[in-house]
Amino acid sequence: MKWDYTCKDCGVNTKKGKINFYGVTEELWGKYGVGKGMLCLECFKKRLGREFVREDFIPCFLNYFVNPVVRDIIKPTEEEVNCLFHKLRKY
Numbered sequence: 001m002k003w004d005y006t007c008k009d010c011g012v013n014t015k016k017g018k019i020n021f022y023g024v025t026e027e028l029w030g031k032y033g034v035g036k037g038m039l040c041l042e043c044f045k046k047r048l049g050r051e052f053v054r055e056d057f058i059p060c061f062l063n064y065f066v067n068p069v070v071r072d073i074i075k076p077t078e079e080e081v082n083c084l085f086h087k088l089r090k091y
């Protein structure tokens with residue numbers, strides 16, 4: 001099965017660029033997300049109806065290192081980065 005990377009709201013290809021790779025908490029995605037579908041960061045923010053705060057995002061590689069927009073919101077501390085690497089090593 002081919003994964004659909006199209007934003008369900010605006011139709012943009014979320015695979016283009018890095019700013020649409022992100023991970024939010026299950027609670028937020030459950031409320032505002034589109035299940036197994038994709039939403040670009042902008043559309044998710046529109047659904048959310050407010051600016052993002054760091055607590056919206058889960059500690060993961062995408063948020064900390066891939067997406068410059070999300071990274072700027074989270075501004076992960078050295079401790080948090082170390083904590084993430086510690087977790088990743090377990091797998």
Ligand SMILES: [Zn+2]
Binds near residue numbers: 012
């Ligand atoms: Zn969109």
